[in-house]
Amino acid sequence: MDIRMPSAEERAAWLKAGEDLLRTDTAFLQHLRDIDISVLRHLVHSDVADKSQMQMRELLRLNGSFHTLWEYTDDQCKRLQKLLHQGDLQSSQHVFPLSHMKSIQELYIQYFSSFTNFVVIRGFDYISKKMSNYWKENISSLKKLVSKTQKSESSVSICLFRIMHECFREQINQYTFTLALLSKDAPEIAGNEQLNETLEGMMDLKIYISQVLDEAALTRDLWKSLGQKLTDILCRPERRLREDSKNIPIALSTERFGHNRILLCDDILIHLQGSDIRCYDLTTVWTEVITKENSDMQYENIILLLKICRNLLKVITPEEQLTFHTPEPHHQVVWHWKVKQAVRQCLLRSRDFPLWGKGSKGQSPADAPACRFSTYTFKNEGKFKNAIYEGDWNQGKPHGKGTMKWEDGRNYTGDFENGLEHGFGVFLVPLLDAGYDCYKCHWNQGKKQRYGICEYSTKTVYRGYFKDDVRHGFGILESCRGESNSFRYVGNWMNDKRHGYGVLESMERGELYIGMWQDDQREGCGIVVTQSGLCYEGVFQQNKLTGKGILLSEDNSLYEGEFTEDLQVKGKGKMTFSDGTTIEGTFSNTFGNGLQVQGFMTTTSNSDLSDEAAHLQLGVRGLPVLERWPGIFDPYVEYLHSGAPDAIEEAYLGFHVENGRSLRSKILERPASLGNISYVTCSRKPEESHVKKSDFLKDLKQQQNLEQLQQYLEKSLQSSTHLLGKLLQTLVLVFQVSYSGIGANKHLLTMAQDEMKNYAEKIAQIIRDCVPQLFPQNSKDEESRMEMSMCSAVLNLMLPAFYPELSMLYMLYHDKDNGLYWQGILHLGLLSETKLLEFLDVQKHLWPLKDLQLTSKQRYSLVHDQCFISAIECVQKISTTVDPRRKLDTLFRTVDEIERTVSAVLMRDYKLPVDDLLPLLIYVVSRARIQHLGAELHYVRDMVGAGLEGGITDFLLTALESCYLHIQKQELRRGRFLDFI
Template structure:
């Protein structure tokens, strides 16, 4: 252990271990880590103690060796004094152990006091032996021989421990009780004690004499040390040795002041407990507690109660009103002298803030206010530090103030929502503020951020379920005590909600999923006041059905579409979960029924059935009790061309695309309109990567992958980058990076839209009659994301005092065309599946045609397709001795074929068109090489050659690819070269479908 004072460090050696190191851990207020306990006051009484040889003149001034001899004499005399005290006072007292429980507590304090006494006595004896050894050595006399220098820390700690324990014994009136002891040994020694304690006259004065005998010798011994150190300092020249002695003398001076203050506080505190009634002392009287100030000494009052009394202790502030009192832990007391309008005229006030109460202390004298303010501030500071100053009211604490932010545990007592709850965490001016944990008696538990006493920011709340040994877990953002923003709620009944809240209820976009085996389901859509309201998608995993449509108060209500795993699909109007009116039912065989039908899809009433072969049955339908379907009506067999079943598209009129997922866009708009505040950003985007460590295991992001991202987006950085990336190339690069990040607001928005899209069209929802809805949504999403990008850019420019440049900004159409290819990968799996289902029949015919054409060798296929012979690349056909030119396959126009096959390697319509253009260029390059001249292919030559390349490329689902490109291509390409090439590819596709109509003509022998 090291003791630091004025730059001096002194090692205590092994003596501390010898004296019992664990004793020093009980005193938290010692300087530089010295352990000690709380101090107690006792009065200082001026009469002398004849057994103390305090004779300054006897100390030799002949030099350092003389001072060393004086120190030895001083220690030997003091040790003799301690021996007499031990024999005549402590031993008799310790033999009189009481039976009363209250007296037993005081007796234990006496036992502890004796332990401290014995430790000091052993310390004195050990030092005497050391000094005796030094005095026997010739030419001894250097400052290294003075143990009070190199054992200074141990010296201070032992005396502090002793006087703190002594003061504790004083406070509980231990000496008065000891004087009444019934010990026989004590009685036998009274005659001797009468000689030893000159002032002994009665039991009451005996208590006072015991008090003096156990502290006065120690005080005078320290005073002798100080005189000796002063003499030693005078003997030394200016330099480091003299500085060391001066520093140690300063610490001994502090110890002398400390002892005086401890005794004073103990005496004042003892008198207080004697004056108060048992109702107060039984609760408030603690041996370690000290009275620091009393409003009867320095008047100050709270309110208008005349019987009020304020007591400031070193750990609590007590307000007594009549026969009742309130106590406030100083660790949770804030003192503010700026009371504002609460200060009455002519009064000088202090505002006291505690976790559940706030009151004003007033006095008519500004000096009294200053004393109270200073004492309150220092007491709070020392209570928070867990130790008293050394000395207790020295200069070391005058200028330092208690911090406003604190960490503490508190149980709320008063009425209100927090009654009985325990809060452990950070505080600010009497309110939970910062990180903390709030626990209620009923098992509720909230861990997270607080602001001004309310849950605010990210938090996790556990709520026990009634009659179940399970909890609902809310991982959510909170705003002024209520859930608001994005949250994840894991209910105890296997339900999980991921979405947005407002005022503690589900509000806005959200996903509710049931993972139980009994009735698994998933709802993705709009919520209002904790109920499903608006547009949403319900997937019944048990029945294998998906409902897409409108909701009201947790019921299907309004227009809706139902798709099944078997391929059935129908559109109806619902009222409180019941189907009403007529609807449209699309059957697996491509028949279409329009009319009324039951829950089990039986035709009833008037209706119209359009069969796949073009026949139409219109009339009244009815079930015939298990004997099939009965109908009375008209069957039309007119040879009109049947309507393609795939052309029936649902939901376009019933669900306008701008009204489908309003909850997702509303969150972003709210974030944007708030000026992109940081707390709004976190509420919108989910839980940040900087979430506190203790909550990180519960951290989840809204609709994003759990992989760690290298890029950390902060809103200020986002807005700054927006301004710096307005040029076309820089803008595209920035948008790509932003949309790929699940932490960027635009990327977060895209992932939310992707989740909604997947919930609607993946799995059961992959129905070709929903293609138009899906395609419409993807285009609309690109426009909305571009709009939100522009909103962010405007905000960024406004913060810099700049206006958006109309010339620099592309138009909305061009902007959405820029965004569409960037967001398409997120929707492509579902979208391409819908295109494949939509064009399944045409693709099957196309594949049959490809199979027919693949039987042809290259030359015969070129001839069959009417390719001009001068365009045949015969010199590319290198033959071996056993080959014939007419049997060669897959050699002609190979580069163009390989180029076209790359069409399926990308999802971007722009890149697909670029591949088509390169295919055309490869064809021209091959022909130009054959003719040894530049050659531009006219349409009559291009179509047969392109047909050849398409047949050899053998691209599956080519119809789906062509229509996806056509529907999602940039409108600026319409009517241009790329549009022309796409039209040529469509012609080839359609022609190949018709080839299978003439199988005999296509059979050629090799």
């Protein structure tokens, strides 16, 4: 880039300006030295004045600003002198103050801020009185520092006032004059744009100094006129009067002009009514002109008020709404504008430059933001009395993020809306025992609503739903694990009490209650399962079992009859023992005497009675599956009906979100600096979800057919972040509470099966409601078939999550049969391959043996661990998968492997008839040694359901079941076939 060299005329102009500025600075610096020697040193170091007084503290600040400005000017003066001496003054960058305009403005603003603070509190009157003896002795030297005009008429305080500011104003005037001459003499010199900007800055600084001096004088006169009492309350060094109702009339709508006084300062709005003072912090003040259109008052009231009091102006504060009126429209405009500007500058913590008007830039100041950050202490009666709020505001009400702190230690941090807790927030409530309750909840209009977590000082924790500030809906209340009296309740709540279906696990008593509740007590049908294996079922009233019930013991003894309140056998009943013996009569149970009975005893060897008790299922009639866990699905359906927006997902589905460990643990922090407060608006960018995910409903509706839908469901149910995956996690949670641990009881198997299938039906119904286009209205049979297919598909996808608890129930239920089966397996294992094939009547031409002429011993050695080995390995995989359909596929492949081996022996394709297949299948199953085959078979039969009726699949499953039963036969279990060896 080409740089134009200054001409001789330009260099001469810069040189002349530099010399003028050097003379100005030299004289200014000398004057500052005289002021420091004659005035400031005596003031600052005097022992007469009290250093703790407000006037002396402000004097010290003034002294600091004075010396800062002095040192800066001295440095720049020396720099300019050096440049002139070297003859190197050739551009605007070398001329002070052209290159340092911003620094000059900041230093003079700082100095005059300290100076006017001292003026406002009448500091010069104070030091002139405190040091009157010194001034009398040095009055002549003092007056030498004052300008020639009015020397004889000036008092000491006026002299000091003039000494401490006139030379500074004169210095700015000199700067302005020199720069103006330079601009006039050399308008085309290089750097002219910067010269003009500097000159405009100096003009603005002159205006600013005049304005702050006038403002300080008015404020000083105000405090003097109010009297000492009001002055002590209201006077602050940095506080300035902006407007006074004595100058521009304004009054409350209920008052007459002049009756009271309204004062607008730069940080507060003051209402004086006799000796009563009411102050309103401007950071929490909003103002607007009242018209018929924007009034929130009733239409008749505003018409009446406008007739009585014209030119209405509303001022909104956190606890009041004040309506003012002015006699003239232009008075209203002035007050409205001044209040808005005072509020804006108070929020910015910065004054405009200049104080009033557009300044040299010609820019109008912005209005005060409606949404802002501020701190306020509530005073009036109400829920927030004496509480301190720090956070976001909008039109006089907490709105956005904030923290509310009460005197008693209560603390709420979170979201507000229209003055009340609304959204997510954390509420701490201290207790007398030095502990506290912590509520991490979602709120609606000041009340806990929807999902939340409450940690109580008693070390109990509630995770669940609220309504109108109380626990309502599905929730979990549990104590600290590991303690002797620990408990866990999982179920429904109503009006802060357990109500509806729920499960209570008590570690202290070692029992699990599954059933109905009302008003925090067990009420209705219920089941009690103990750690010792006892099971009770009956009807509870007011927490006590009443009427007839059922007691099942671990040895399959069954009691049907009456009980005491503490579940002891007492009253009329019938006892059936595991050997079939029955006792019917009146039972009693007294301490030390054991169980006593008066009645009839029947001895029999009927094993059917024992089997009936062993396979008895509880809760099937008294606890219908449709009444269980409605509180889990209802919020989910409600959320989907709302459109499933991410912003409210946590409020509706907090359980699912919390399982993903993403419940918000902190509130959006507010920056310490408020410098950008003018940019705050009501609109907020929504917080990003803890998981990046696409729209659930949109994705679901994009599925084109049932096959795509099934693939989509498979992925979503396996995802811990997907809505369906989160729902599944909650269902797994309640299933584990009900049917694991103490609840792992064989008498609850049917309840667990029904519950699993009901889960699948509910989820399938949700899917059908979301994508009805994939389920067109067909005939009832076709529609029913599609619904069954959908439920079956969902069930298969869900089973892996529930399999550990469900398989345990199956194993317990079929434990006796499995024991018989395993005895048969062990005895069949004693036979060699050839003996077992021969014992099972497998035709010899189907044996996979190459040479039938070998001896039995040689044949055993050759074929052991090799006969039908592929089929054996295949059927063993039936225990390695959870999906019942894959278990059936394993059965199909096992039969294929058997037929493939037989075909290899016969050297031709061969389909085994039933009479040949069953013995070979028994052989394969016996060598596979599947430990819990009975549980696996019943699991497949129950979970696949009606789809198995008829067909090859049903036939093969029936064949495998026949093998299982055959191995349980008495002759196999007792080894009676050993004579066959």
